[in-house]
Amino acid sequence: MSAEPMLQTSGLIAGYGNAPVLRGIDLTVPAGTITAVLGANGAGKTTLLRALSGLIRPTGGRIVFDGVELGGTPVEHLVRRGLVHVPQGRGVVxxxxxxxxxxxxxxxxxxxxxxxxxxxxxxxxxxxxxxxxxxxxxxxxxxxxxxxxxxxxxxxxPRLLLLDEPSLGLAPRVTAEIMALLRQLRDDTGLTVLLVEQNVRSALSVADEGVVMALGRIVVATGPAELRDDEQLRHAYLGF
Known part of the structure:
Protein backbone atom coordinates (compact mmCIF):
# COMPACT_ATOMS: atom_id res chain seq x y z
CA MET A 1 0.00 0.00 0.00
CA SER A 2 1.45 3.34 -1.07
CA ALA A 3 1.88 6.12 1.47
CA GLU A 4 1.95 8.79 -1.25
CA PRO A 5 -1.08 11.10 -1.20
CA MET A 6 -3.51 10.85 -4.08
CA LEU A 7 -5.57 13.74 -2.73
CA GLN A 8 -4.86 16.55 -0.30
CA THR A 9 -6.94 19.50 0.80
CA SER A 10 -5.91 22.36 3.05
CA GLY A 11 -8.27 24.92 4.54
CA LEU A 12 -11.02 23.96 2.09
CA ILE A 13 -14.08 26.21 2.34
CA ALA A 14 -17.19 25.68 0.23
CA GLY A 15 -20.95 26.00 0.39
CA TYR A 16 -23.99 27.31 -1.40
CA GLY A 17 -24.56 31.00 -1.97
CA ASN A 18 -23.48 32.90 1.11
CA ALA A 19 -23.90 29.86 3.39
CA PRO A 20 -20.60 28.07 4.02
CA VAL A 21 -20.85 24.33 4.65
CA LEU A 22 -17.20 23.29 4.69
CA ARG A 23 -15.27 25.34 7.22
CA GLY A 24 -11.61 24.61 6.62
CA ILE A 25 -11.13 20.95 5.64
CA ASP A 26 -7.62 19.49 5.90
CA LEU A 27 -7.70 16.01 4.39
CA THR A 28 -5.12 13.57 3.04
CA VAL A 29 -6.11 10.46 1.09
CA PRO A 30 -3.17 8.10 0.45
CA ALA A 31 -3.00 6.38 -2.93
CA GLY A 32 -4.32 2.84 -3.05
CA THR A 33 -6.50 3.17 0.06
CA ILE A 34 -10.15 3.45 1.03
CA THR A 35 -10.95 6.45 3.22
CA ALA A 36 -14.41 6.48 4.80
CA VAL A 37 -16.00 9.86 5.49
CA LEU A 38 -18.53 9.50 8.30
CA GLY A 39 -20.85 11.76 10.25
CA ALA A 40 -24.44 12.79 10.82
CA ASN A 41 -26.71 14.24 8.15
CA GLY A 42 -25.74 17.86 7.55
CA ALA A 43 -22.11 17.35 8.51
CA GLY A 44 -20.92 18.39 5.04
CA LYS A 45 -19.96 15.01 3.60
CA THR A 46 -21.77 15.34 0.27
CA THR A 47 -20.66 18.95 -0.08
CA LEU A 48 -17.07 17.77 0.35
CA LEU A 49 -17.39 15.38 -2.59
CA ARG A 50 -19.11 18.00 -4.71
CA ALA A 51 -16.30 20.46 -4.05
CA LEU A 52 -13.63 17.90 -4.85
CA SER A 53 -15.29 16.90 -8.13
CA GLY A 54 -15.85 20.45 -9.34
CA LEU A 55 -19.64 20.48 -9.01
CA ILE A 56 -19.38 23.47 -6.68
CA ARG A 57 -16.54 25.98 -6.59
CA PRO A 58 -14.67 26.34 -3.29
CA THR A 59 -14.37 29.82 -1.88
CA GLY A 60 -11.14 29.13 -0.04
CA GLY A 61 -8.34 26.64 0.48
CA ARG A 62 -6.55 24.26 -1.87
CA ILE A 63 -7.25 20.91 -3.54
CA VAL A 64 -4.26 18.94 -4.79
CA PHE A 65 -4.91 15.78 -6.83
CA ASP A 66 -1.91 13.59 -7.60
CA GLY A 67 0.46 16.49 -7.01
CA VAL A 68 -1.43 18.98 -9.19
CA GLU A 69 -3.47 21.83 -7.70
CA LEU A 70 -6.92 21.75 -9.23
CA GLY A 71 -8.01 25.36 -8.72
CA GLY A 72 -11.24 25.56 -10.72
CA THR A 73 -10.45 22.74 -13.16
CA PRO A 74 -13.61 21.90 -15.19
CA VAL A 75 -15.40 18.67 -14.31
CA GLU A 76 -14.64 17.01 -17.67
CA HIS A 77 -10.92 17.68 -17.22
CA LEU A 78 -11.02 16.15 -13.75
CA VAL A 79 -12.53 12.98 -15.23
CA ARG A 80 -9.75 12.85 -17.83
CA ARG A 81 -7.21 13.14 -15.00
CA GLY A 82 -8.84 10.16 -13.28
CA LEU A 83 -11.06 11.75 -10.63
CA VAL A 84 -14.56 10.31 -10.95
CA HIS A 85 -17.60 11.03 -8.76
CA VAL A 86 -20.57 8.69 -8.25
CA PRO A 87 -23.19 10.92 -6.60
CA GLN A 88 -25.86 9.93 -4.12
CA GLY A 89 -28.96 8.57 -5.81
CA ARG A 90 -27.02 6.56 -8.40
CA GLY A 91 -27.76 8.88 -11.35
CA VAL A 92 -28.73 6.24 -13.92
CA VAL A 93 -30.22 7.58 -17.16
CA PRO A 158 -10.66 6.28 -12.37
CA ARG A 159 -7.60 6.64 -10.20
CA LEU A 160 -9.63 8.27 -7.44
CA LEU A 161 -13.27 7.29 -7.00
CA LEU A 162 -15.55 9.60 -4.97
CA LEU A 163 -18.49 7.50 -3.85
CA ASP A 164 -21.51 9.05 -2.09
CA GLU A 165 -23.80 6.76 -0.06
CA PRO A 166 -23.59 3.63 -2.24
CA SER A 167 -25.64 1.57 0.24
CA LEU A 168 -28.59 3.98 0.37
CA GLY A 169 -31.84 2.04 0.08
CA LEU A 170 -30.16 -1.30 -0.58
CA ALA A 171 -30.57 -4.65 1.16
CA PRO A 172 -27.73 -5.67 3.53
CA ARG A 173 -26.63 -8.44 1.16
CA VAL A 174 -26.25 -6.02 -1.74
CA THR A 175 -24.43 -3.53 0.48
CA ALA A 176 -21.98 -6.25 1.53
CA GLU A 177 -21.36 -7.12 -2.14
CA ILE A 178 -20.58 -3.50 -3.00
CA MET A 179 -18.17 -3.13 -0.08
CA ALA A 180 -16.45 -6.37 -1.06
CA LEU A 181 -16.08 -5.03 -4.60
CA LEU A 182 -14.44 -1.83 -3.34
CA ARG A 183 -11.96 -3.91 -1.35
CA GLN A 184 -11.25 -6.04 -4.43
CA LEU A 185 -10.68 -2.99 -6.64
CA ARG A 186 -8.31 -1.47 -4.10
CA ASP A 187 -6.34 -4.70 -3.74
CA ASP A 188 -6.29 -5.73 -7.41
CA THR A 189 -6.00 -2.41 -9.23
CA GLY A 190 -4.73 0.06 -6.63
CA LEU A 191 -7.87 2.18 -6.94
CA THR A 192 -8.12 4.97 -4.37
CA VAL A 193 -11.59 5.48 -2.89
CA LEU A 194 -13.09 8.31 -0.86
CA LEU A 195 -16.29 6.79 0.50
CA VAL A 196 -19.11 8.80 2.08
CA GLU A 197 -21.39 6.38 3.89
CA GLN A 198 -24.12 6.41 6.55
CA ASN A 199 -23.75 2.67 7.11
CA VAL A 200 -20.82 3.10 9.48
CA ARG A 201 -20.15 -0.57 10.17
CA SER A 202 -20.05 -1.44 6.46
CA ALA A 203 -17.77 1.47 5.67
CA LEU A 204 -15.35 0.67 8.48
CA SER A 205 -15.23 -2.98 7.40
CA VAL A 206 -13.35 -1.98 4.23
CA ALA A 207 -11.72 1.34 5.15
CA ASP A 208 -8.03 1.90 5.76
CA GLU A 209 -8.77 5.26 7.39
CA GLY A 210 -11.86 6.81 8.93
CA VAL A 211 -12.64 10.53 8.86
CA VAL A 212 -15.47 11.89 11.01
CA MET A 213 -17.09 15.20 10.06
CA ALA A 214 -19.32 17.45 12.15
CA LEU A 215 -20.66 20.90 11.25
CA GLY A 216 -18.40 21.24 8.22
CA ARG A 217 -15.18 20.28 9.97
CA ILE A 218 -13.14 17.12 10.42
CA VAL A 219 -13.19 16.24 14.10
CA VAL A 220 -11.42 12.86 13.97
CA ALA A 221 -9.16 11.12 11.46
CA THR A 222 -7.88 7.72 12.54
CA GLY A 223 -7.88 4.00 11.80
CA PRO A 224 -11.15 2.06 11.57
CA ALA A 225 -10.38 -0.05 14.62
CA GLU A 226 -9.90 3.05 16.75
CA LEU A 227 -13.24 4.43 15.60
CA ARG A 228 -15.03 1.16 16.37
CA ASP A 229 -13.42 0.90 19.81
CA ASP A 230 -13.97 4.48 20.96
CA GLU A 231 -17.41 4.28 22.54
CA GLN A 232 -17.58 7.96 23.46
CA LEU A 233 -16.71 9.06 19.93
CA ARG A 234 -19.18 6.63 18.38
CA HIS A 235 -22.02 7.86 20.56
CA ALA A 236 -21.14 11.51 19.97
CA TYR A 237 -20.74 11.46 16.19
CA LEU A 238 -21.73 8.13 14.66
CA GLY A 239 -24.91 7.17 16.46
CA PHE A 240 -24.08 3.66 17.61
Whole structure:
Protein backbone atom coordinates (compact mmCIF):
# COMPACT_ATOMS: atom_id res chain seq x y z
CA MET A 1 0.00 0.00 0.00
CA SER A 2 1.45 3.34 -1.07
CA ALA A 3 1.88 6.12 1.47
CA GLU A 4 1.95 8.79 -1.25
CA PRO A 5 -1.08 11.10 -1.20
CA MET A 6 -3.51 10.85 -4.08
CA LEU A 7 -5.57 13.74 -2.73
CA GLN A 8 -4.86 16.55 -0.30
CA THR A 9 -6.94 19.50 0.80
CA SER A 10 -5.91 22.36 3.05
CA GLY A 11 -8.27 24.92 4.54
CA LEU A 12 -11.02 23.96 2.09
CA ILE A 13 -14.08 26.21 2.34
CA ALA A 14 -17.19 25.68 0.23
CA GLY A 15 -20.95 26.00 0.39
CA TYR A 16 -23.99 27.31 -1.40
CA GLY A 17 -24.56 31.00 -1.97
CA ASN A 18 -23.48 32.90 1.11
CA ALA A 19 -23.90 29.86 3.39
CA PRO A 20 -20.60 28.07 4.02
CA VAL A 21 -20.85 24.33 4.65
CA LEU A 22 -17.20 23.29 4.69
CA ARG A 23 -15.27 25.34 7.22
CA GLY A 24 -11.61 24.61 6.62
CA ILE A 25 -11.13 20.95 5.64
CA ASP A 26 -7.62 19.49 5.90
CA LEU A 27 -7.70 16.01 4.39
CA THR A 28 -5.12 13.57 3.04
CA VAL A 29 -6.11 10.46 1.09
CA PRO A 30 -3.17 8.10 0.45
CA ALA A 31 -3.00 6.38 -2.93
CA GLY A 32 -4.32 2.84 -3.05
CA THR A 33 -6.50 3.17 0.06
CA ILE A 34 -10.15 3.45 1.03
CA THR A 35 -10.95 6.45 3.22
CA ALA A 36 -14.41 6.48 4.80
CA VAL A 37 -16.00 9.86 5.49
CA LEU A 38 -18.53 9.50 8.30
CA GLY A 39 -20.85 11.76 10.25
CA ALA A 40 -24.44 12.79 10.82
CA ASN A 41 -26.71 14.24 8.15
CA GLY A 42 -25.74 17.86 7.55
CA ALA A 43 -22.11 17.35 8.51
CA GLY A 44 -20.92 18.39 5.04
CA LYS A 45 -19.96 15.01 3.60
CA THR A 46 -21.77 15.34 0.27
CA THR A 47 -20.66 18.95 -0.08
CA LEU A 48 -17.07 17.77 0.35
CA LEU A 49 -17.39 15.38 -2.59
CA ARG A 50 -19.11 18.00 -4.71
CA ALA A 51 -16.30 20.46 -4.05
CA LEU A 52 -13.63 17.90 -4.85
CA SER A 53 -15.29 16.90 -8.13
CA GLY A 54 -15.85 20.45 -9.34
CA LEU A 55 -19.64 20.48 -9.01
CA ILE A 56 -19.38 23.47 -6.68
CA ARG A 57 -16.54 25.98 -6.59
CA PRO A 58 -14.67 26.34 -3.29
CA THR A 59 -14.37 29.82 -1.88
CA GLY A 60 -11.14 29.13 -0.04
CA GLY A 61 -8.34 26.64 0.48
CA ARG A 62 -6.55 24.26 -1.87
CA ILE A 63 -7.25 20.91 -3.54
CA VAL A 64 -4.26 18.94 -4.79
CA PHE A 65 -4.91 15.78 -6.83
CA ASP A 66 -1.91 13.59 -7.60
CA GLY A 67 0.46 16.49 -7.01
CA VAL A 68 -1.43 18.98 -9.19
CA GLU A 69 -3.47 21.83 -7.70
CA LEU A 70 -6.92 21.75 -9.23
CA GLY A 71 -8.01 25.36 -8.72
CA GLY A 72 -11.24 25.56 -10.72
CA THR A 73 -10.45 22.74 -13.16
CA PRO A 74 -13.61 21.90 -15.19
CA VAL A 75 -15.40 18.67 -14.31
CA GLU A 76 -14.64 17.01 -17.67
CA HIS A 77 -10.92 17.68 -17.22
CA LEU A 78 -11.02 16.15 -13.75
CA VAL A 79 -12.53 12.98 -15.23
CA ARG A 80 -9.75 12.85 -17.83
CA ARG A 81 -7.21 13.14 -15.00
CA GLY A 82 -8.84 10.16 -13.28
CA LEU A 83 -11.06 11.75 -10.63
CA VAL A 84 -14.56 10.31 -10.95
CA HIS A 85 -17.60 11.03 -8.76
CA VAL A 86 -20.57 8.69 -8.25
CA PRO A 87 -23.19 10.92 -6.60
CA GLN A 88 -25.86 9.93 -4.12
CA GLY A 89 -28.96 8.57 -5.81
CA ARG A 90 -27.02 6.56 -8.40
CA GLY A 91 -27.76 8.88 -11.35
CA VAL A 92 -28.73 6.24 -13.92
CA VAL A 93 -30.22 7.58 -17.16
CA UNK A 94 -33.45 5.60 -17.02
CA UNK A 95 -34.35 5.90 -20.71
CA UNK A 96 -31.02 4.45 -21.85
CA UNK A 97 -30.06 0.79 -21.82
CA UNK A 98 -27.47 -0.65 -19.47
CA UNK A 99 -24.88 -0.67 -22.24
CA UNK A 100 -25.67 2.88 -23.32
CA UNK A 101 -25.31 4.06 -19.71
CA UNK A 102 -21.96 2.31 -19.43
CA UNK A 103 -20.69 3.78 -22.69
CA UNK A 104 -21.38 7.26 -21.32
CA UNK A 105 -18.53 6.67 -18.90
CA UNK A 106 -16.05 6.35 -21.76
CA UNK A 107 -17.33 8.92 -24.25
CA UNK A 108 -14.35 11.22 -23.73
CA UNK A 109 -11.75 8.49 -24.18
CA UNK A 110 -9.58 8.44 -27.29
CA UNK A 111 -8.34 4.87 -26.87
CA UNK A 112 -11.37 3.03 -28.19
CA UNK A 113 -9.74 -0.37 -27.78
CA UNK A 114 -9.22 0.19 -24.07
CA UNK A 115 -12.73 1.64 -23.75
CA UNK A 116 -14.12 -1.63 -25.10
CA UNK A 117 -11.83 -3.54 -22.75
CA UNK A 118 -13.08 -1.48 -19.80
CA UNK A 119 -16.67 -2.24 -20.77
CA UNK A 120 -15.94 -5.98 -20.88
CA UNK A 121 -14.27 -5.78 -17.46
CA UNK A 122 -17.37 -4.16 -15.98
CA UNK A 123 -19.53 -6.96 -17.34
CA UNK A 124 -17.14 -9.46 -15.73
CA UNK A 125 -17.44 -7.64 -12.40
CA UNK A 126 -21.23 -7.26 -12.56
CA UNK A 127 -22.76 -10.37 -14.06
CA UNK A 128 -26.36 -9.06 -13.67
CA UNK A 129 -25.47 -6.11 -15.92
CA UNK A 130 -24.12 -8.46 -18.56
CA UNK A 131 -27.41 -10.34 -18.56
CA UNK A 132 -29.44 -7.14 -18.78
CA UNK A 133 -27.27 -5.05 -21.07
CA UNK A 134 -30.19 -4.30 -23.40
CA UNK A 135 -32.64 -3.45 -20.61
CA UNK A 136 -33.48 0.17 -19.90
CA UNK A 137 -32.33 1.77 -16.68
CA UNK A 138 -35.86 2.02 -15.29
CA UNK A 139 -36.19 -1.78 -15.52
CA UNK A 140 -33.36 -2.42 -13.04
CA UNK A 141 -33.57 -3.11 -9.33
CA UNK A 142 -32.00 -0.72 -6.84
CA UNK A 143 -28.96 -2.95 -6.48
CA UNK A 144 -28.55 -3.23 -10.23
CA UNK A 145 -28.77 0.54 -10.60
CA UNK A 146 -26.00 0.96 -8.05
CA UNK A 147 -23.91 -1.58 -9.97
CA UNK A 148 -24.59 0.38 -13.16
CA UNK A 149 -23.54 3.68 -11.59
CA UNK A 150 -20.34 2.09 -10.31
CA UNK A 151 -19.73 0.35 -13.60
CA UNK A 152 -20.11 3.58 -15.57
CA UNK A 153 -17.53 5.21 -13.29
CA UNK A 154 -15.12 2.29 -13.75
CA UNK A 155 -15.37 2.53 -17.55
CA UNK A 156 -13.75 5.96 -17.15
CA UNK A 157 -10.67 4.27 -15.62
CA PRO A 158 -10.66 6.28 -12.37
CA ARG A 159 -7.60 6.64 -10.20
CA LEU A 160 -9.63 8.27 -7.44
CA LEU A 161 -13.27 7.29 -7.00
CA LEU A 162 -15.55 9.60 -4.97
CA LEU A 163 -18.49 7.50 -3.85
CA ASP A 164 -21.51 9.05 -2.09
CA GLU A 165 -23.80 6.76 -0.06
CA PRO A 166 -23.59 3.63 -2.24
CA SER A 167 -25.64 1.57 0.24
CA LEU A 168 -28.59 3.98 0.37
CA GLY A 169 -31.84 2.04 0.08
CA LEU A 170 -30.16 -1.30 -0.58
CA ALA A 171 -30.57 -4.65 1.16
CA PRO A 172 -27.73 -5.67 3.53
CA ARG A 173 -26.63 -8.44 1.16
CA VAL A 174 -26.25 -6.02 -1.74
CA THR A 175 -24.43 -3.53 0.48
CA ALA A 176 -21.98 -6.25 1.53
CA GLU A 177 -21.36 -7.12 -2.14
CA ILE A 178 -20.58 -3.50 -3.00
CA MET A 179 -18.17 -3.13 -0.08
CA ALA A 180 -16.45 -6.37 -1.06
CA LEU A 181 -16.08 -5.03 -4.60
CA LEU A 182 -14.44 -1.83 -3.34
CA ARG A 183 -11.96 -3.91 -1.35
CA GLN A 184 -11.25 -6.04 -4.43
CA LEU A 185 -10.68 -2.99 -6.64
CA ARG A 186 -8.31 -1.47 -4.10
CA ASP A 187 -6.34 -4.70 -3.74
CA ASP A 188 -6.29 -5.73 -7.41
CA THR A 189 -6.00 -2.41 -9.23
CA GLY A 190 -4.73 0.06 -6.63
CA LEU A 191 -7.87 2.18 -6.94
CA THR A 192 -8.12 4.97 -4.37
CA VAL A 193 -11.59 5.48 -2.89
CA LEU A 194 -13.09 8.31 -0.86
CA LEU A 195 -16.29 6.79 0.50
CA VAL A 196 -19.11 8.80 2.08
CA GLU A 197 -21.39 6.38 3.89
CA GLN A 198 -24.12 6.41 6.55
CA ASN A 199 -23.75 2.67 7.11
CA VAL A 200 -20.82 3.10 9.48
CA ARG A 201 -20.15 -0.57 10.17
CA SER A 202 -20.05 -1.44 6.46
CA ALA A 203 -17.77 1.47 5.67
CA LEU A 204 -15.35 0.67 8.48
CA SER A 205 -15.23 -2.98 7.40
CA VAL A 206 -13.35 -1.98 4.23
CA ALA A 207 -11.72 1.34 5.15
CA ASP A 208 -8.03 1.90 5.76
CA GLU A 209 -8.77 5.26 7.39
CA GLY A 210 -11.86 6.81 8.93
CA VAL A 211 -12.64 10.53 8.86
CA VAL A 212 -15.47 11.89 11.01
CA MET A 213 -17.09 15.20 10.06
CA ALA A 214 -19.32 17.45 12.15
CA LEU A 215 -20.66 20.90 11.25
CA GLY A 216 -18.40 21.24 8.22
CA ARG A 217 -15.18 20.28 9.97
CA ILE A 218 -13.14 17.12 10.42
CA VAL A 219 -13.19 16.24 14.10
CA VAL A 220 -11.42 12.86 13.97
CA ALA A 221 -9.16 11.12 11.46
CA THR A 222 -7.88 7.72 12.54
CA GLY A 223 -7.88 4.00 11.80
CA PRO A 224 -11.15 2.06 11.57
CA ALA A 225 -10.38 -0.05 14.62
CA GLU A 226 -9.90 3.05 16.75
CA LEU A 227 -13.24 4.43 15.60
CA ARG A 228 -15.03 1.16 16.37
CA ASP A 229 -13.42 0.90 19.81
CA ASP A 230 -13.97 4.48 20.96
CA GLU A 231 -17.41 4.28 22.54
CA GLN A 232 -17.58 7.96 23.46
CA LEU A 233 -16.71 9.06 19.93
CA ARG A 234 -19.18 6.63 18.38
CA HIS A 235 -22.02 7.86 20.56
CA ALA A 236 -21.14 11.51 19.97
CA TYR A 237 -20.74 11.46 16.19
CA LEU A 238 -21.73 8.13 14.66
CA GLY A 239 -24.91 7.17 16.46
CA PHE A 240 -24.08 3.66 17.61
Missing amino acids: EELTVEENLRLGGLWRRDRTDARRALAEVYDLFEPLARRRRHAGHQLSGGERQQLALGRALVAR
